Amino acid sequence: MRHSAALALAALLVAGASGTALGQAPIEGELALITPVSKFIHDAALKAFADYAKEKWNVALKVSAIPAGTPVAYGRIVEWKGRPDADIFWGGESALFEKLAGQKLLQKVEISREAWDSIPASIGKPRPIPLKDKDGFWVGTALEPYGLVYHPKKIQRLGLAEPREWDDLLNPKLKGEVAQCAPTRSSSSNATYEVILSMHGEDKGWEWLRKLAANTGFFTARSRDVPTVVAKGEYSAGFAVPSYMAFEEKLAGFELKFVAPKNAFVTPEPMAILAGARNPKAARAFIEFLLSERGQRVFMERGLFPITPRYRVQGAPGSTAEMAVEFTGGVRSYFEREVANVYDEDVAQKRSEALKQKFRADIEATWKKP
Amino acid sequence: MTRETTSASPSVASPRAGRFGPALGVGLIWLFLALFLVYPLARILYDAFSDDAGRLTLGNFVEFARDRFYLRSLVNSLLLGLGTVAATSVLGFAVAFLLVRFDFVGRNLFSYLTLIPIISPPLVGVLGFTFIMGRAGTVNVLLEDWFGLARPVNFVYGLHGVLLVETLHLFPMITLNVVDALAKIDPALEEAAESVGARGWTKLVTITLPLTTPGYVAGALLVFIWTFSDFATPLVLGVHDLLASQAYLNIVQFVDRRLFRMGIVISALMVALAVVFLIAARRYVAIKDYSSLSYSKVPRRRLSPLGQAGAVAFLSALMLLSFVPYLGVALASVGRGWSLTPFPVRYTFLYFERVIVETPKYIVNSFLYSGLAVALCIVVGVPIAWILARTRVPGRDTLDGLNTLILAIPGTAIGIAYVRAFHFELPGLGWALTSLWIVLPLVLAIRRLPYTVRGSYASLLLVHRSMEEAAASVGARGWRSFSDITLPLIWRGVLVGSLFSFMTSLQEASAVLFLSLGGWETITVGIFSFYIAGSANEAAALGVILIVVAAVSVIVINRIAGTRMGGMFG
Numbered sequence: 001m002r003h004s005a006a007l008a009l010a011a012l013l014v015a016g017a018s019g020t021a022l023g024q025a026p027i028e029g030e031l032a033l034i035t036p037v038s039k040f041i042h043d044a045a046l047k048a049f050a051d052y053a054k055e056k057w058n059v060a061l062k063v064s065a066i067p068a069g070t071p072v073a074y075g076r077i078v079e080w081k082g083r084p085d086a087d088i089f090w091g092g093e094s095a096l097f098e099k100l101a102g103q104k105l106l107q108k109v110e111i112s113r114e115a116w117d118s119i120p121a122s123i124g125k126p127r128p129i130p131l132k133d134k135d136g137f138w139v140g141t142a143l144e145p146y147g148l149v150y151h152p153k154k155i156q157r158l159g160l161a162e163p164r165e166w167d168d169l170l171n172p173k174l175k176g177e178v179a180q181c182a183p184t185r186s187s188s189s190n191a192t193y194e195v196i197l198s199m200h201g202e203d204k205g206w207e208w209l210r211k212l213a214a215n216t217g218f219f220t221a222r223s224r225d226v227p228t229v230v231a232k233g234e235y236s237a238g239f240a241v242p243s244y245m246a247f248e249e250k251l252a253g254f255e256l257k258f259v260a261p262k263n264a265f266v267t268p269e270p271m272a273i274l275a276g277a278r279n280p281k282a283a284r285a286f287i288e289f290l291l292s293e294r295g296q297r298v299f300m301e302r303g304l305f306p307i308t309p310r311y312r313v314q315g316a317p318g319s320t321a322e323m324a325v326e327f328t329g330g331v332r333s334y335f336e337r338e339v340a341n342v343y344d345e346d347v348a349q350k351r352s353e354a355l356k357q358k359f360r361a362d363i364e365a366t367w368k369k370p
Numbered sequence: 371m372t373r374e375t376t377s378a379s380p381s382v383a384s385p386r387a388g389r390f391g392p393a394l395g396v397g398l399i400w401l402f403l404a405l406f407l408v409y410p411l412a413r414i415l416y417d418a419f420s421d422d423a424g425r426l427t428l429g430n431f432v433e434f435a436r437d438r439f440y441l442r443s444l445v446n447s448l449l450l451g452l453g454t455v456a457a458t459s460v461l462g463f464a465v466a467f468l469l470v471r472f473d474f475v476g477r478n479l480f481s482y483l484t485l486i487p488i489i490s491p492p493l494v495g496v497l498g499f500t501f502i503m504g505r506a507g508t509v510n511v512l513l514e515d516w517f518g519l520a521r522p523v524n525f526v527y528g529l530h531g532v533l534l535v536e537t538l539h540l541f542p543m544i545t546l547n548v549v550d551a552l553a554k555i556d557p558a559l560e561e562a563a564e565s566v567g568a569r570g571w572t573k574l575v576t577i578t579l580p581l582t583t584p585g586y587v588a589g590a591l592l593v594f595i596w597t598f599s600d601f602a603t604p605l606v607l608g609v610h611d612l613l614a615s616q617a618y619l620n621i622v623q624f625v626d627r628r629l630f631r632m633g634i635v636i637s638a639l640m641v642a643l644a645v646v647f648l649i650a651a652r653r654y655v656a657i658k659d660y661s662s663l664s665y666s667k668v669p670r671r672r673l674s675p676l677g678q679a680g681a682v683a684f685l686s687a688l689m690l691l692s693f694v695p696y697l698g699v700a701l702a703s704v705g706r707g708w709s710l711t712p713f714p715v716r717y718t719f720l721y722f723e724r725v726i727v728e729t730p731k732y733i734v735n736s737f738l739y740s741g742l743a744v745a746l747c748i749v750v751g752v753p754i755a756w757i758l759a760r761t762r763v764p765g766r767d768t769l770d771g772l773n774t775l776i777l778a779i780p781g782t783a784i785g786i787a788y789v790r791a792f793h794f795e796l797p798g799l800g801w802a803l804t805s806l807w808i809v810l811p812l813v814l815a816i817r818r819l820p821y822t823v824r825g826s827y828a829s830l831l832l833v834h835r836s837m838e839e840a841a842a843s844v845g846a847r848g849w850r851s852f853s854d855i856t857l858p859l860i861w862r863g864v865l866v867g868s869l870f871s872f873m874t875s876l877q878e879a880s881a882v883l884f885l886s887l888g889g890w891e892t893i894t895v896g897i898f899s900f901y902i903a904g905s906a907n908e909a910a911a912l913g914v915i916l917i918v919v920a921a922v923s924v925i926v927i928n929r930i931a932g933t934r935m936g937g938m939f940g
C-alpha cells in the first residue's frame with residue numbers, strides 16, 4: 001500500500017502541476033463500464049458520478065456501460081487482451097477478478113488510503129467473505145444478499161405459508177412453480193448452488209438441487225429474468241436472486257417479496273480498473289466517489305447495503321431507503337449483525353468447473369418440464 | 371468514363387463496352403463481398419475445424435456428436451423447423467388462396483393485415499405473447515377468475531410454444547410468395563386443365579400447386595432458416611435444447627473456453643446446414659426470372675354469403691391470434707405493475723418518456739446505422755442487380771449464389787463471424803474494426819443486401835432493353851442512358867428494395883447484438899438490454915416504436931409495390 005500511496009501522491013503532484021500549467025481537468029472526459037450489475041443500479045451510479053464531476057471539476061463526463069452477464073463480461077475482457085473497450089469491470093464473483101488479475105488484465109485500484117481503509121477486510125462466519133483484494137486489484141462497492149423471491153398472491157393461492165428457508169422451495173405443492181437460472185450462466189446462481197453444497201455436503205447437496213430442479217418450471221436465460229417472471233406471476237417463487245433486482249421489481253409496482261434465508265451469500269459487488277483502460281483517472285475517481293457517503297447513498301436507496309460500517313440505510317419515513325429496509329427484512333447494515341456464511345472462495349474456485357459440468361449432466365440434460 | 375467507344379454488343383453495359391471503369395466497379399463489389407461476407411464465414415468455419423492451437427481437427431465435431439444434449443438440440447431444431455414449415459404452409463396457402471382467388475367482404479383489408487405479423491420485432495413479439503398467453507397472461511387469468519381453473523394452462527412455455535409463436539409470425543412469408551406465384555399463373559393453363567375435365571382437387575394438385583412450387587419453396591426455406599436460427603423466442607419461452615439457443619448461450623458465456631468453442635462450432639454447423647438447404651433448393655431460390663412478371667388478371671370468384679362468413683371468420687381468428695403479441699406489447703408499454711389481472715390496472719407514459727427523452731440514442735443510432743446500411747446496400751446492390759440483369763460478366767452465378775446465401779445465413783452466425791474475423795488491430799490504425807461503430811452499418815448492409823438487389827433486379831428486368839437501345843441510338847450511352855432512361859424506370863424497385871432493407875435493418879438484432887458496444891445501442895439492442903435489465907416495460911415501449919416505424923414502411927412499400935413484395939423474400 002505504501003507503494004501505491006506514493007504513486008497516488010506522485011499522480012496528485014503531476015496532476016496539480018499540469019493542472020496549473022495547462023488548466024487540464026483532473027479526470028478524462030469519458031468513462032465506460034462493463035458490468036453484470038443491472039441498469040437500475042449502474043445507470044444511477046454513473047449519473048450521480050457525472051453530476052459530481054460536473055460540480056467538482058466542471059467536466060462534462062461522457063459515461064456509458066456495456067451491460068453483460070458476469071461470464072460474458074469476463075469473456076469479453078479476456079478477448080480484449082489488455083486493449084479494453086471499457087475502463088471498469090463491476091460485479092460478479094470476486095474469484096473471477098482474481099483470475100483476471102492473474103492474467104494481468106487488471107491494474108491496481110490505487111484509491112486514497114482513507115477510502116481503502118474504510119472497507120473492512122472481510123465479513124461473515126464461519127467462512128469470511130473478502131470485501132477487498134489483499135493485493136489491491138479489486139475493491140467491494142456495496143453488499144447484497146442472494147436470496148429467494150415469491151409472489152404472495154400465488155403462494156396464498158397454492159395454500160402455502162410464505163417461504164422463509166431454502167427448504168421451503170422443495171415443498172411438493174410448488175411443483176413447476178419455481179424459477180431459477182442455471183449456475184453456468186449466472187454468478188448468483190453459481191454462488192447459491194455452492195452455498196447449498198457447502199451446507200449439505202456434495203452428495204446430499206446435489207440431491208437437494210435435483211429436488212429443486214424437479215420443482216423448477218422455468219430455467220431462465222439470465223438471473224435477472226428470475227424476479228421478473230415471479231413478479232409478473234408467471235411463476236410463484238424464484239431461487240438465488242440478488243436483493244436489489246427484487247427491489248427493482250417492487251419499485252416498478254409489483255407485489256414481489258424477498259427473503260434472505262440462512263447462509264444466503266452476501267456479495268461485495270467487486271469493482272476493478274482494467275489494465276490498459278483509456279480513462280484510468282476517471283475510473284479511480286469513480287471508485288472513490290462510490291465509496292463516499294454520496295456514492296453509498298445511491299446504493300442504499302436501491303436495495304443494496306453499505307460496504308463500510310460508516311453508514312447505515314436510513315431515510316425519511318416513506319423514502320425508498322426505508323422501503324428497501326422493510327423489503328429486505330429490516331436490515332440496515334450488514335456490520336450490525338452476524339453474517340452466517342458457508343461459501344468458501346477456495347473451495348468454490350476449485351469446484352467451479354466440476355459444479356458446472358455436473359449441473360449440465362445431472363440437471364440440465366435430464367430436466368423435464370413438470 | 372471510357373464507354374464512348376462503340377461496341378458491337380447490343381448491350382449497353384456489356385463488359386466489353388467499358389474498359390477500365392466498369393471493371394474497377396465489378397472488382398470493388400467483389401472485394402466488398404469477399405471482405406465482409408466470404409472472409410468472416412471462412413473464418414468461423416476455420417474456427418470450427420481447428421483447436422485452440424490453430425491445428426486443423428475434426429475433434430470439435432466429434433465432441434458435438436458425442437454430446438447427447440447437443441444431439442437432442444440438433445434433432446429438436448430440425449423438428450421445430452419442419453413443424454413450423456408444415457404449419458405455416460397450411461396457413462399460408464389457405465390465406466393466399468382466399469386472397470387471390472376469391473372475393474369477399476374486407477378482402478383488401480385482410481390482404482394488408484396479413485403482412486403485419488411479419489414485422490413483429492425480435493424478442494418483444496414473444497414477450498407480448500407471454501403477456502397475453504403466459505401462465506399469468508390475460509387468457510389464463512380470465513380462465514382462473516371466471517372458471518375457477520386451479521392451475522394455469524401452459525400455452526407457451528416449451529417447444530409447442532415456440533412452434534406457435536414462429537408459425538403466427540412467419541406464415542405471411544409463405545402467403546407472400548404464394549400470392550406472388552399464384553398471381554403469375556396464366557389463367558389459360560387452368561382453363562386448359564378444366565377443358566380436359568380436371569376440376570377441384572385434381573386441378574389444384576396437378577396444375578396449380580406445381581406452378582406455385584418455386585415461390586413456395588423459397589418461402590418455406592426462409593421460414594425454416596428463420597425458425598432454425600432464432601434464439602430469442604426459445605430463450606424467452608425457456609427452451610434451451612435447440613441449436614440456436616445453445617449457440618447463443620455457449621457463446622455469451624466466455625468463461626468456459628470449451629463451451630465457447632462449441633458455440634462457434636454450432637454456429638458453423640448452422641452455416642453449413644443453411645448452405646446445404648440452399649443447395650437442395652437452389653433451383654427455386656436463385657434470383658427469379660421475372661420475364662413472366664406480367665401479373666395475370668385472375669378473375670376472382672365471389673363467395674356465397676356463407677362462404678364469405680367462413681372466410682372472414684377464419685381470417686379474423688387468424689389475425690386475432692397473430693395480433694396477440696402486438697396487444698401484449700402495447701399493454702406492457704403503458705401498464706405499471708401488471709400482474710395477475712387480465713389487463714393492467716395502472717397506466718403510465720413513463721416508459722415511453724424514458725426511452726424517447728432519456729435515451730434517444732437508441733432511436734438515433736437505429737436510424738443512423740440503418741440509413742448508412744441502406745446507402746451501402748444501394749451503392750453495392752444496384753450495380754450487382756445491374757450485373758446480374760444486363761451483363762455476362764464471369765462469376766455472375768457465384769454473385770447470385772452469394773447474394774442468396776446471405777438470406778439463408780443465421781444472423782447469430784454472422785455476428786459471431788464478425789467478432790472472430792475483425793477483432794484484430796488494423797495495421798497502422800491501432801484499432802480493430804470491431805472497436806469502431808462503422809462495423810454495425812457494415813454488418814447490417816451485408817445482412818440486408820439481398821432485398822435491395824432483388825428489388826432492383828426485378829425492376830431492371832421490366833425495363834426493356836429496347837428502351838436503352840433507343841437511347842443509345844440517339845447518342846445517350848453509359849451513365850447518360852442509365853440516368854435518363856433506366857433510373858427513372860427502376861427507381862420504384864430500388865426504393866422498394868431499399869425500404870425493405872431499411873425496415874429489416876431496423877429489426878435486426880441477432881448479428882448486431884454480438885457487436886454492439888456502449889453508446890452504439892440500436893432500438894433492438896435497447897430492447898435486449900432493457901429486457902436483460904429486467905425492464906420489460908421499457909423494452910415494450912421501444913418495441914412499440916419499432917412496430918410503428920415498420921408498419922409505416924410496410925404501408926409505403928405496399929403502396930409503391932402492390933403485391934410485388936413476394937419477390938423480395940424469395
